[in-house]
Amino acid sequence: MSDFTTARPFPHERVEHWDAATEVAIVGFGAAGACAAIEAAEAGAAVTLFEAGSGNGGASALSGGEIYLGGGGGTDAQRAAGYDDTTEALQTYLTMAGGPDADAAKIALYARESLAHYQWLKDQGVPYKGSFLPGKIIEPAEDDTLIWSGSEAAWPFSAAAAPAPRGHTIQFMGWGGGRKLIDILEGRVRALGVDVRCDARVLSLIADASGRVTGLIVRIDGTPQFVRARKGVILATGGFCMNQDMLRRYAPQTLRLSEPIGENDNGSGILMGMGVGGDAIHMDEFFTTCPWIMPESLVKGIFVNERGQRFINEDCYHGRVSRTMLDQPGDRVFLLVDNAIFARPLDLARIEIAAVGDSWEEVERELGLPEDTLAATVRTFNRYAAEGHDPVFRKAPEWLKVLDEGPFAALELNIRTSFFSFFTLGGLNTLPSGEVLDRAGRPVPGLYAAGRATSGLPRWGHGYSSGLSLADCTFFGRMAGRSAAGIDLS
Amino acid sequence: MSDFTTARPFPHERVEHWDAATEVAIVGFGAAGACAAIEAAEAGAAVTLFEAGSGNGGASALSGGEIYLGGGGGTDAQRAAGYDDTTEALQTYLTMAGGPDADAAKIALYARESLAHYQWLKDQGVPYKGSFLPGKIIEPAEDDTLIWSGSEAAWPFSAAAAPAPRGHTIQFMGWGGGRKLIDILEGRVRALGVDVRCDARVLSLIADASGRVTGLIVRIDGTPQFVRARKGVILATGGFCMNQDMLRRYAPQTLRLSEPIGENDNGSGILMGMGVGGDAIHMDEFFTTCPWIMPESLVKGIFVNERGQRFINEDCYHGRVSRTMLDQPGDRVFLLVDNAIFARPLDLARIEIAAVGDSWEEVERELGLPEDTLAATVRTFNRYAAEGHDPVFRKAPEWLKVLDEGPFAALELNIRTSFFSFFTLGGLNTLPSGEVLDRAGRPVPGLYAAGRATSGLPRWGHGYSSGLSLADCTFFGRMAGRSAAGIDLS
Numbered sequence: 001m002s003d004f005t006t007a008r009p010f011p012h013e014r015v016e017h018w019d020a021a022t023e024v025a026i027v028g029f030g031a032a033g034a035c036a037a038i039e040a041a042e043a044g045a046a047v048t049l050f051e052a053g054s055g056n057g058g059a060s061a062l063s064g065g066e067i068y069l070g071g072g073g074g075t076d077a078q079r080a081a082g083y084d085d086t087t088e089a090l091q092t093y094l095t096m097a098g099g100p101d102a103d104a105a106k107i108a109l110y111a112r113e114s115l116a117h118y119q120w121l122k123d124q125g126v127p128y129k130g131s132f133l134p135g136k137i138i139e140p141a142e143d144d145t146l147i148w149s150g151s152e153a154a155w156p157f158s159a160a161a162a163p164a165p166r167g168h169t170i171q172f173m174g175w176g177g178g179r180k181l182i183d184i185l186e187g188r189v190r191a192l193g194v195d196v197r198c199d200a201r202v203l204s205l206i207a208d209a210s211g212r213v214t215g216l217i218v219r220i221d222g223t224p225q226f227v228r229a230r231k232g233v234i235l236a237t238g239g240f241c242m243n244q245d246m247l248r249r250y251a252p253q254t255l256r257l258s259e260p261i262g263e264n265d266n267g268s269g270i271l272m273g274m275g276v277g278g279d280a281i282h283m284d285e286f287f288t289t290c291p292w293i294m295p296e297s298l299v300k301g302i303f304v305n306e307r308g309q310r311f312i313n314e315d316c317y318h319g320r321v322s323r324t325m326l327d328q329p330g331d332r333v334f335l336l337v338d339n340a341i342f343a344r345p346l347d348l349a350r351i352e353i354a355a356v357g358d359s360w361e362e363v364e365r366e367l368g369l370p371e372d373t374l375a376a377t378v379r380t381f382n383r384y385a386a387e388g389h390d391p392v393f394r395k396a397p398e399w400l401k402v403l404d405e406g407p408f409a410a411l412e413l414n415i416r417t418s419f420f421s422f423f424t425l426g427g428l429n430t431l432p433s434g435e436v437l438d439r440a441g442r443p444v445p446g447l448y449a450a451g452r453a454t455s456g457l458p459r460w461g462h463g464y465s466s467g468l469s470l471a472d473c474t475f476f477g478r479m480a481g482r483s484a485a486g487i488d489l490s
Numbered sequence: 491m492s493d494f495t496t497a498r499p500f501p502h503e504r505v506e507h508w509d510a511a512t513e514v515a516i517v518g519f520g521a522a523g524a525c526a527a528i529e530a531a532e533a534g535a536a537v538t539l540f541e542a543g544s545g546n547g548g549a550s551a552l553s554g555g556e557i558y559l560g561g562g563g564g565t566d567a568q569r570a571a572g573y574d575d576t577t578e579a580l581q582t583y584l585t586m587a588g589g590p591d592a593d594a595a596k597i598a599l600y601a602r603e604s605l606a607h608y609q610w611l612k613d614q615g616v617p618y619k620g621s622f623l624p625g626k627i628i629e630p631a632e633d634d635t636l637i638w639s640g641s642e643a644a645w646p647f648s649a650a651a652a653p654a655p656r657g658h659t660i661q662f663m664g665w666g667g668g669r670k671l672i673d674i675l676e677g678r679v680r681a682l683g684v685d686v687r688c689d690a691r692v693l694s695l696i697a698d699a700s701g702r703v704t705g706l707i708v709r710i711d712g713t714p715q716f717v718r719a720r721k722g723v724i725l726a727t728g729g730f731c732m733n734q735d736m737l738r739r740y741a742p743q744t745l746r747l748s749e750p751i752g753e754n755d756n757g758s759g760i761l762m763g764m765g766v767g768g769d770a771i772h773m774d775e776f777f778t779t780c781p782w783i784m785p786e787s788l789v790k791g792i793f794v795n796e797r798g799q800r801f802i803n804e805d806c807y808h809g810r811v812s813r814t815m816l817d818q819p820g821d822r823v824f825l826l827v828d829n830a831i832f833a834r835p836l837d838l839a840r841i842e843i844a845a846v847g848d849s850w851e852e853v854e855r856e857l858g859l860p861e862d863t864l865a866a867t868v869r870t871f872n873r874y875a876a877e878g879h880d881p882v883f884r885k886a887p888e889w890l891k892v893l894d895e896g897p898f899a900a901l902e903l904n905i906r907t908s909f910f911s912f913f914t915l916g917g918l919n920t921l922p923s924g925e926v927l928d929r930a931g932r933p934v935p936g937l938y939a940a941g942r943a944t945s946g947l948p949r950w951g952h953g954y955s956s957g958l959s960l961a962d963c964t965f966f967g968r969m970a971g972r973s974a975a976g977i978d979l980s
Contacts, residue, residue: 005930007767007928007929008928100745101738101742249769249772250771252589252772253590255590271929271930275767277765281739282740282742282774283740307799307882309797309799327817370874372870372873373882380862380863383861384860429739439497439764439765440495440496440497
């Protein structure tokens with residue numbers, strides 16, 4: 001095996017024997033790979049899909065099966081809930097959520113095609129009940145299929161784009177609908193005659209002297225096999241949250257986090273893409289969250305850091321709030337609650353009670369904070385909350401509560417010991433068509449990528465919203481499949 | 491020219507004619523390239539140095555000519571100033587300053603060899619007066635040669651390693667000694683018979699099918715020339731602060747900053763290195779500073795963000811304070827001063843007076859901040875400052891002053907309009923020997939790099955200290971020169 005490396009392609013000219021040939025070779029059987037396979041096969045291409053694990057899945061199967069959708073007047077579920085979502089609002093939100101280098105081309109295309117993509121998902125057999133569940137939740141507890149999944153209703157997003165709930169979850173009883181989503185997609189993949197090879201780890205790309213990707217080397221039954229891909233290779237291998245060495249070199253802030261959401265997300269596709277000249281961008285970006293918003297009354301608390309300072313409007317998406325926790329000094333932040341809103345957090349979250357007291361001054365002392373730090377923060381917050389606004393952080397009025405009903409408590413979220421799940425957002429730079437760009441901005445011939453092997457719609461940890469990654473995987477997986485099959489998308 | 495690209499090497503096998511041959515080819519004539527050339531030539535190698543500009547310089551010539559040195563009982567200047575600096579303290583400081591992925595191997599080597607490196611610099615003819623200038627300054631105003639140039643005396647660094655001043659500036663009247671430093675190094679380069687080619691832009695590396703770098707293509711007088719480098723190529727091309735497209739893709743936080751410190755720092759060496767499989771790491775990291783610490787009385791002020799919150803102990807290195815400003819919400823931070831410490835900031839800094847008042851409440855109102863935000867911050871600060879400590883941010887007692895002598899002012903530093911200089915810290919991953927590593931952690935044969943084309947001693951913007959980059963350029967430039975010439979450093 002040591003003859004082959006993800007770091008550099010095997011020279012096409014040295015291939016002595018092709019063990020197999022296909023038109024479109026797809027690496028990775030998560031949502032991105034599955035959607036790419038469906039589209040490529042529907043376009044008439046011969047498709048082979050290689051998966052390192054023993055079955056479909058990837059990080060997609062570990063997800064809630066939620067897809068960020070909207071615009072165009074609203075989906076059926078949005079309209080039923082009273083939200084006539086506009087394409088412009090969706091586009092504006094995605095642009096803000098994309099951070100300082102949001103991908104304008106992908107965002108414009110996705111905003112325009114979002115409703116059609118929803119229909120496509122339904123056409124594949126993905127069920128949507130169409131029922132809206134208001135409030136702050138992580139995933140529907142039963143089988144509802146529309147929730148608020150981002151920071152749409154929170155400042156500053158709410159000031160820039162009309163808020164609408166856009167988290168469309170597959171109809172599934174309880175959490176974890178991602179497994180069902182990917183199983184449905186697998187059914188379509190197989191019905192279309194895609195050649196699926198599991199327990200097949202791709203070791204290296206093959207490229208000719210001009211830099212064109214012509215195939216790959218895959219280990220099956222312990223034997224390296226040379227596979228010709230006449231039309232192209234699609235990398236749908238996921239991110240690198242399971243690769244400690246890559247995390248250290250590219251995203252060292254994640255080293256404090258203990259709960260990667262991944263399976264085989266070892267970054268191999270990103271490395272292979274870079275090895276043939278592909279450009280990997282925003283490799284430092286990642287999503288993280290601690291599920292602190294349940295029960296929902298906790299959202300009426302306020303977060304302070306180890307200096308006793310607030311740092312964000314707590315009504316933002318839980319992942320945005322969590323990501324901002326990592327920017328604070330030290331490892332701990334405290335959610336301050338009074339007796340009226342206190343509720344036991346999810347056990348999963350590993351949130352502890354750090355201090356209780358009959359006054360905020362007592363809580364402050366018990367936390368060992370200097371006098372009139374936390375207490376001053378609460379005093380200012382309470383004073384304005386009593387007037388129904390939050391001029392400092394602009395938390396929306398519906399989540400404001402004067403925290404004056406003792407006893408009081410500080411709940412501790414510890415970056416290192418609480419449950420902070422994470423996955424990476426950096427990856428290959430691609431066109432909306434899925435074509436991988438090199439560092440000079442030109443496509444690498446024969447190479448495509450989608451999902452978390454790329455830097456896509458979600459590319460800024462502070463702007464992540466649930467459903468953005470699966471939106472990106474499913475939609476741009478489709479685009480990559482079509483492009484690789486030879487359909488000109490431009 | 492369009493036949494050649496930094497993104498991919500030209501195939502060795504297709505070179506029809508070599509226009510020239512050398513043993514060690516060095517790209518870039520800043521401090522790293524110059525030191526590499528000196529060592530390679532002294533080791534007996536034939537050396538050719540290519541510089542895209544019309545003469546020596548690079549970002550090094552724009553610097554203060556300050557080199558971070560110490561340990562081993564202290565340099566002559568340190569000892570004369572009363573600091574018996576230890577290697578352990580230097581190593582501990584460099585490790586903290588290097589952030590979450592500090593390069594332990596480079597740090598250990600540099601800490602051990604720092605005094606010898608100081609002697610080497612003197613041997614090249616770099617003059618050091620040996621005089622220490624205490625206090626907070628950017629660069630010596632006259633020709634003193636030792637200053638505090640980092641956060642050594644500030645928390646948390648001071649708690650982990652015995653503080654010592656380590657900024658050794660070349661003896662030079664006024665700011666900007668970097669030009670003199672590089673001129674002296676050029677004298678040595680030329681005396682050693684190095685073949686120096688200016689106005690010579692390297693377009694592409696040349697590599698053979700095995701991935702070994704065998705030469706480069708350089709444009710001289712409008713004509714591409716193929717140059718064989720029998721022993722190796724050293725990339726000493728600097729960072730990418732002048733390349734807007736690279737900044738956007740890899741370090742978008744810098745897009746707000748207007749004052750890149752660079753000349754031809756367009757990232758070409760990093761791109762060429764990546765093109766032959768080299769790994770570029772920590773590409774999101776950068777140094778930035780606004781020269782706000784002069785006059786020094788301003789350091790007794792406290793910074794607050796647009797929420798009226800403090801965010802750092804203001805006695806840290808000005809670059810660490812400035813870098814932390816970028817983490818705050820919005821574009822503005824305010825330096826709060828009372829009449830006793832107010833002084834006109836450097837014109838260069840473009841710092842404006844945003845508000846004045848006879849009370850902090852009045853300043854708060856004039857800034858449009860919610861009531862009892864900034865005022866509460868000052869009240870808590872003052873109350874502890876009166877007791878001689880700062881339990882919230884741990885500013886050292888010598889910089890604490892109760893801010894109670896009105897009138898009061900808020901000086902505004904605006905990330906977008908004040909003078910925030912910056913340069914990038916991400917780059918090629920190298921061994922202490924200068925060998926460039928690929929993404930699998932193996933050396934790319936024939937390729938070396940040093941200085942800001944690499945991720946070196948300075949690799950974390952929040953820990954940068956003046957003199958770290960030139961320490962890295964000069965010392966690891968030397969190592970690269972020796973390695974490329976064939977000296978085994980291990």
